[in-house]
Amino acid sequence: MKDILIITNYFPPETGAASNRIFHLAEGLQKNNFNVSVITPLPNYPNGRIFEGFRGRFKHTSTENNLTIHRLWIYASNSKNKILRLIAMLSYSFSLIWFFMWNKIPKTVIIQSPPLLVAFTSVFFLRSKKRKVILNVSDLWPLAGLELRAFKKNYSYRLLEKIERFNYKNSNLVLGQSEEILTHVKSIFPEKETFLYRNFPDFEVSLPNHKKNPSEKLKLVYAGLLGIAQGIYKLCLELDYSNIEFHIYGAGAEQSLIENLIKNNPEFNIIYHGEVSRQELHQILTKYDVTIIPLLNRIYGSVPSKIFEYARLGMPMLYFGGGEGENIINKYKLGWIAESSNYQHLNLIISNLGTKKLQLKSSKKIQEVALENFDFSKQLNKLIKLI
Structure with a gap:
């Protein structure tokens, strides 16, 4: 059974597309004879407050659905203040470094990006000729931030672009959930191995058999x-x-x-x-x-x-x-x-x-x-x- 580690910012019991995507990936790999462990922050998304049952902890490790989940400390915040958001990302990055120092890391690691700084921390400390680093890119940062007008093209933006390029360069495989993401990666590193990995759902449904009644609105x-x-x-x-x-x-x-x-x-x-x-x-x-x-x-x-x-x-x-x-x-x-x-x-x-x-x-x-x-x-x- 092959060991594999997934590093992500979002995971159940948190809700949302990112949490669902990573959970289904982890569960799918486990069902295909992988020994899967996950590193994620103490649950806090989207309210920016650590969930009850996890407060006051620096680390929480559990086994859920045959997955080993390591939940690490984070300064939780959903503030629009850029400084507080940066502190939140850096706090989780420091927790990751601490974890890397004291734990054996598998030879195959999947790293979720964004957040860009968290992905950078993981890629920087885990890149190795003996380890396969897989970068799972769900959104293009800092470009998405620029289009959302959260960033301006200044020194900070150029620094984030350098971090983005570092992450791509030092990953053995880049997963992208859109063709546009893969095109962007290839425009920077044409020889980089990529794979289109959509956020397809994995749940059982019955065929709909109800009829919609005409309504006034x-x-x-x-x-x-x-x-x-x-x-x-x-x-x-x-x-x-x-x-x-x-x-x-x-x-x-x-x-x-x-x-x-x-x-x-x-x-x-x-x-x-x-x-x-x-x-x-x-x-x-x-x-x-x-x-x-x-x-x-x-x-x-x-x-x-x-x-x-x-x-x-x-x-x-x-x-x-x-x-x-x-x-x-x-x-x-x-x-x-x-x-x-x-x-x-x-x-x-x-x-x-x-x-x-x-x-x-x-x-x-x-x-x-x-x-x-x-x-x-x-x-x-x-x-x-x-x-």
Whole structure:
């Protein structure tokens, strides 16, 4: 049985796409006769506060689902303050260094990036001719930060670019969840070995057999992180509520803004349901007509993993983010596209989503496409051949 270590910033009981992706990868490798261990911070995401049961600890090690989980100390924060965010990343980096010094590290290591500094710490200390370092890139930083206007092209940005290049150069294999990520890596290191590793879901579903009843208003739903990149607060401000109900599930930095908006604007037909478990969400989502997948701005390299999860559930999607995600929706006929950042076009598309058009987007057909094209096991088996 081959030993393999996964280093990540996110892992259950934390929720979200990153946590789910790494858990399914770890579980999939374990089921394929790998002895998998995971290093992750004490759970704190997305609220920026260590979960109850883990507070006051410097380290917590447990065995869960036949995985060995090492949870290390972190200065937890979800503050928008860049200094506090930097301190949080550095604190976990210091915990990683301490762990590397006192523990035997397997010959194969998968490192999640971003956060860029955490990935750098891991690559810097673990690179070795005798060890295979695999970098799993889910978003392109610092480029994504520049497009989100979180960074400016200054000395700090150039330093982050150097760190990014160091990580690519010293990795034996780079996994990317989008073609754009792999194109970017190849533009810097043309000879680098890469592999497209999408965030395909791995859960059992039954074929949808319910019929949607015509209703007076279209039931639009968003579920996920209420962060800056998703732009849900601005979406709430821009939607035309004359013919829709907008339902929201999730938590994050914009949660209080959204709650205050609902409180102060009762004419907005917004219903905030809070955060629910992934299993509950899978049961809840199919009650709605359409799910929306927004990005505040088009981000090069970003492909929301919700696309693959919702397709497996048979949910028609309204995509509002541009880029490669838009291409996937079009290619596999999973729903509708609204021009990125164009709220007028978004409202026009929504106004045209009458019951008749919704019936054309068969839930069963969407799910069949997902089962055929977004298969987790097939993708994992291809990856294992490279490890």
